[in-house]
Amino acid sequence: MLDSTDRRLIAELQRRADATAQDLGDLLHLSASQAARRRARLESEGLIKGYTARLDPAKLGLSVQAFVQVQMAAHNADNAASFVRLVTTLPEVVGCWTLTGEADYLLRVWVTDLPALNALIHHRLLPHPAVSRVQSQIVMDQPKADSGLPV
Template sequence: MMDAVDSRLLSLVQARGDITAQDLGAALNLSPSQAARRRQRLEVEGVITGYGARLDPGRLGLTVQAFVQVQMAAHNPETARGFASLVRTLPEVVGCWTLTGEADYLLRVWCADLPALNTLIHHRLLPHPAVARVQSQIVMDQLKADSGLPV
């Protein structure tokens, strides 16, 4: 059972995964050991599934972000597994969702430039036998940065 303190703790660790038990306790008005035990309980319960760093795409040479919709040629478990296997091998794909509607999958991708996006689409996605159609939208600007879940 989560309470208001757990919710505040989750907000804090989403904003700063490397927050110390000392700082967490101070922000929550708890002792560092109490804060650490709460965080550990949320980790054990699977509410907190991991920690990571946010990286600056531009400093890594990634200048093009795009959303790519993929429509499948056939809908059966074998083609779905094959496409999922392909997606897992593509480092440019940073997110992948199955959808309702016209597109079957939505991919979020980061590429170095437009030729790299073109290569991804025309040489990796479209040649896959399960893929019927690909449509991409290039991100012009991101008005809201990726944020944590509402807790």
């Protein structure tokens, strides 16, 4: 069970993964060692799965974000496994979800420009034998940035 202190700790780590034990202790009114022990416990229990840095896509030359819906030609385990293997090799695909409804997969992609998105779709996704249809939506703006889970 998570108590209110654990919840405040994980909320802060979602905001600032680089928070030190001293930072967490100050926020939670605990000693640094108590905060570090709590964080270590939450990590060992698997609640905290890891830490990442948020990068600026524009400074990396990535100017186009898109969501790509993929519809499979046939629904079977081999097609699904083969498609997922392809997706894991594509660095442009930063997220992949299986869905209910018309599309079978939703991919979140970051690319340098529209020709790169076109190449990804027409030279990597559509040629895959398991894929029957691809539809993309280009992100115009992101009024709310990716955020942590509600805790």
